[in-house]
Amino acid sequence: MASSKMESAPKFPFSRPKGAEPPTEFAKLRATDPVSHVTLWDNSHPWLVTKHKDVCSVLTDKRLSKERTRPGFPEMSAGGKAAAKNKPTFVDMDPPQHMQQRSMVEPLFTKEAVEKLRPHIQETVDKLLNDMVKRGCEKPVDLTENFALPVPSYTIYGILGVPMEDLGFLTKQASIRSNGSSTAREASGANQTLLDYMGNLVEKRMKEPKNDLISKLCTEQVKPGHIEKSDARQIAFLLLVAGNATMVNMINLGLVTLFQHPAQLKKLKANPNLSHYFVSELTRYHVASALATRRVAKEPTEVHGKKIKPGEGVIASNMSASRDEDVFSDPDTFDMMRFAPKEEGGKGEDWYKAMGFGWGEHRCIGEWLSRAELEIVFATIFQKLPELRLAIPMEEVKYTPPERDVGITELPVVWQMRKDSVMIG
Numbered sequence: 452m453a454s455s456k457m458e459s460a461p462k463f464p465f466s467r468p469k470g471a472e473p474p475t476e477f478a479k480l481r482a483t484d485p486v487s488h489v490t491l492w493d494n495s496h497p498w499l500v501t502k503h504k505d506v507c508s509v510l511t512d513k514r515l516s517k518e519r520t521r522p523g524f525p526e527m528s529a530g531g532k533a534a535a536k537n538k539p540t541f542v543d544m545d546p547p548q549h550m551q552q553r554s555m556v557e558p559l560f561t562k563e564a565v566e567k568l569r570p571h572i573q574e575t576v577d578k579l580l581n582d583m584v585k586r587g588c589e590k591p592v593d594l595t596e597n598f599a600l601p602v603p604s605y606t607i608y609g610i611l612g613v614p615m616e617d618l619g620f621l622t623k624q625a626s627i628r629s630n631g632s633s634t635a636r637e638a639s640g641a642n643q644t645l646l647d648y649m650g651n652l653v654e655k656r657m658k659e660p661k662n663d664l665i666s667k668l669c670t671e672q673v674k675p676g677h678i679e680k681s682d683a684r685q686i687a688f689l690l691l692v693a694g695n696a697t698m699v700n701m702i703n704l705g706l707v708t709l710f711q712h713p714a715q716l717k718k719l720k721a722n723p724n725l726s727h728y729f730v731s732e733l734t735r736y737h738v739a740s741a742l743a744t745r746r747v748a749k750e751p752t753e754v755h756g757k758k759i760k761p762g763e764g765v766i767a768s769n770m771s772a773s774r775d776e777d778v779f780s781d782p783d784t785f786d787m788m789r790f791a792p793k794e795e796g797g798k799g800e801d802w803y804k805a806m807g808f809g810w811g812e813h814r815c816i817g818e819w820l821s822r823a824e825l826e827i828v829f830a831t832i833f834q835k836l837p838e839l840r841l842a843i844p845m846e847e848v849k850y851t852p853p854e855r856d857v858g859i860t861e862l863p864v865v866w867q868m869r870k871d872s873v874m875i876g
């Protein structure tokens with residue numbers, strides 16, 4: 452690409468036009484220029500890949516690296532560029548180190564391991580909803596603070612082995628760190644507080660191991676000398692923060708999407724087991740982690756006929772891929788039966804191709820956990836609060852800034868208890 456053309460490459464991230472709608476540029480690029488240059492905040496010009504098949508090829512191409520210390524790696528902000536210098540965890544590693552470290556914690560996140568956690572997640576969801584019912588809704592209640600934030604926080608803290616009495620304090624810090632309305636200073640202070648907390652917990656579990664993930668890291672990895680204590684602290688911190696904001700956003704987006712599609716909400720209320728299919732469609736339709744799938748070329752490679760040179764950055768848009776009309780029928784329509792089998796009245800499309808959790812070796816380690824949490828949330832919430840509704844007009848829902856990852860920051864809701872409503876749990 453000639454340098455003048457490169458300079459006129461559009462600014463990225465693109466802005467969402469309205470609410471949670473994906474930027475319109477993606478559909479245009481898929482149709483006209485599926486592998487093209489964009490301009491980032493630092494005036495660099497990585498490639499943007501928008502077709503499903505090409506995104507999959509980028510995310511499985513061993514000539515492309517996830518190591519953020521390599522020159523040319525596309526960073527999305529000055530803060531990101533500074534953070535790239537920190538000691539990496541597996542999320543920023545290439546083979547073979549990536550799998551060596553990922554497999555230290557993966558056994559706790561497999562489908563089978565998560566199945567065993569379901570009763571615990573159900574208990575958490577029931578308790579939070581029962582507390583909401585008890586407190587009532589004379590005034591609108593913020594669903595984010597009272598439900599969407601604590602569900603994923605309590606679950607992951609349970610896995611890590613954070614003492615119950617610290618949950619409130621840590622949930623508050625996690626919220627300051629990621630809710631988008633804190634100042635940069637407040638957010639980085641909360642970040643450090645969480646890191647220090649994890650460091651102390653590692654020290655405690657080194658001396659007195661329990662039956663939790665941090666103890667497992669200490670006993671199986673730190674003590675035999677496979678990793679250092681600081682690595683255990685970073686891994687625990689990664690697991691604490693990686694999915695938190697995303698999960699909060701997915702819960703809020705799921706509720707608003709149901710309110711926007713009353714016929715589908717009615718169907719889900721009548722048959723909560725459909726939440727399994729609903730969640731698959733939700734993580735296709737709303738891609739709440741759309742800027743993580745970035746790479747840099749280590750060796751020459753080619754995507755959709757475009758030659759990519761070593762040192763050039765690549766952004767594989769999982770958000771665009773999830774709306775690819777060559778893979779999903781009528782992709783801009785939310786259809787909770789899309790991934791249900793045809794014999795159950797669905798469209799029988801392949802749920803694994805939905806890109807919300809990424810693709811390839813770095814596909815989200817928390818996918819099964821997130822799916823279980825979301826399935827339980829959406830199967831339970833309307834059974835417990837059948838009259839749940841927004842306390843504000845739909846147009847006043849507060850979304851994250853249009854160029855940031857899609858999400859909803861506050862969600863004021865009300866409900867009326869029906870006389871026949873029964874407490875769960």
Ligand code: HEM
Pocket residue numbers: 510541542543553603607689690691693694695697698701734738739740741743744745769806807808809810812813814815816817818820821
């Ligand atoms: C609905 C919620 C979630 C979404 C949409 C999501 C999305 C993603 C995506 C797109 C990636 C791929 C990044 C890449 O290719 O570079 C990823 C990776 C990852 N996610 Fe999630 N995530 C969610 C929840 C979670 C949770 C709850 C955890 C906590 C256990 C978590 C931990 C991670 C980690 C550690 C990675 C890095 C995996 C690796 O590099 O091998 N995520 N996630």
